[in-house]
Amino acid sequence: MKVNLVRKSSIEEFVLHNARSKSSFRIFQQVLKGTDWNKPEDIKNTFAKKADIVCNGTRVVFDVGGGAYRIICGMKFMKTAVFLFVKFIGTHAEYDNLCKASKKETGVCEIEMYK
Numbered sequence: 001m002k003v004n005l006v007r008k009s010s011i012e013e014f015v016l017h018n019a020r021s022k023s024s025f026r027i028f029q030q031v032l033k034g035t036d037w038n039k040p041e042d043i044k045n046t047f048a049k050k051a052d053i054v055c056n057g058t059r060v061v062f063d064v065g066g067g068a069y070r071i072i073c074g075m076k077f078m079k080t081a082v083f084l085f086v087k088f089i090g091t092h093a094e095y096d097n098l099c100k101a102s103k104k105e106t107g108v109c110e111i112e113m114y115k
């Protein structure tokens with residue numbers, strides 16, 4: 001099924017403030033355009049070790065730019081399409097601080113503003 005990235009503007013805004021990330025996120029978006037996912041495991045097949053499914057299968061954390069950036073998306077598999085909702089985008093260090101805040105590796109699951 002085709003993948004639809006919701007809130008692409010979040011990526012565009014991040015790139016405006018983090019110019020070095022531009023090519024990394026361009027590649028990330030190009031990979032998403034060419035995907036055909038039918039189940040969450042297909043994400044792992046596309047991104048291998050660069051994607052982790054977290055929060056009881058409701059979110060995916062993507063490693064972008066060789067570990068420099070993280071993007072967390074809510075995911076919803078529908079009958080004809082997959083929707084990824086951008087919940088967080090930041091540097092690896094910002095992601096680590098986010099997770100430390102709730103004292104869990106997948107801390108973003110418990111932080112209200114990212115639900």
